[in-house]
Amino acid sequence: EIINRILSKTQHFGLFGSGEPEKATMDIYSLAYEAGLSVPYLSGSAEELIEGVNRTVIFAKHDAIVPDAHGIAILSPVMISPVFYEYYRESAFITPSWDRFLTRYMKECYQESGNLTPSSG
Known part of the structure; x- marks a missing residue:
């Protein structure tokens, strides 16, 4: 939960071919910020990641359309399926820890319907 x-509060990016919004990638700064707020023991790590983004990104545009765009986006687990991830895994790989998180998240949440939803267990 x-x-x-x-993930629901994190800024997401992407478009379907129709131009409709798709949660394909997410802003890593926004993810760290929301994780730091929601899980107190992660606040120190979240602050370090946010500082790293601030030191790395030269320019980021914050506007009404995408208010939490801070310049670095990563693959989001929200709209991907295990089949999609397995196909793109090599190009989507960030770190072993993130790979384990994505794999576990999909294993726990993916249902036969093809939707990623929280499991009841």
């Missing part, structure tokens, strides 16, 4: 709350 906490992870889903964090």
